Amino acid sequence: MIDQVSPRDLPRWLQAAADVGTPLLLDVREPAEWAAASVRPDGTELLQLPMHLVPARLHELDPDRPVAVLCHHGGRSMQVAMFLAQHGFDRLANVAGGIDAWSLQVDPTVPRY
Numbered sequence: 040m041i042d043q044v045s046p047r048d049l050p051r052w053l054q055a056a057a058d059v060g061t062p063l064l065l066d067v068r069e070p071a072e073w074a075a076a077s078v079r080p081d082g083t084e085l086l087q088l089p090m091h092l093v094p095a096r097l098h099e100l101d102p103d104r105p106v107a108v109l110c111h112h113g114g115r116s117m118q119v120a121m122f123l124a125q126h127g128f129d130r131l132a133n134v135a136g137g138i139d140a141w142s143l144q145v146d147p148t149v150p151r152y
Contacts, residue, residue: 041120042132046141049107052132053082056105059130063100066109067093067119068138076138076150083107090115097126105130111152112137 044052056062064083066073067090079085088096090110100106106128108116117133124131134141142149 040129040131041117041124043135044107044132045135045144047144049080049132049134050082052107053080053105056107056130056132057082060101060104062105062107064107064109065100065116065119066138067115068110072111072138072152075152076142078109078138078141078146078149090119093119093122100128102127102129105132107132107134109134109141110137112139 042052053062062083064080064085066085066087069089073087106123108120108131110116113133113135116137120131120133138149139151142151
């Protein structure tokens with residue numbers, strides 16, 4: 040199952056997920072997007088990996104680890120979360136609304152683009 044988690048509620052999801060290991064925030068945007076705006080919530084490890092590289096680097100990800108997936112608005116991250124679910128990942132969250140919602144709900148200093 041893929042949880043739909045707003046940026047505002049992500050800390051609660053991360054805390055609950057931490058019982059099985061340090062959660063991974065998988066940012067699947069492109070490098071130019073990371074340069075424009077980025078976040079790193081407390082209690083997570085951040086991995087910036089463009090969506091198109093996820094299949095080739097799937098072996099680098101631990102299916103037993105909780106993974107929250109982030110993009111600009113939530114569409115790409117949901118596609119990646121569904122791909123991960125098809126490959127045995129079962130502790131997944133899609134950050135609904137993406138980094139744009141993060142700026143609106145959590146931290147207005149995160150630039151919107």
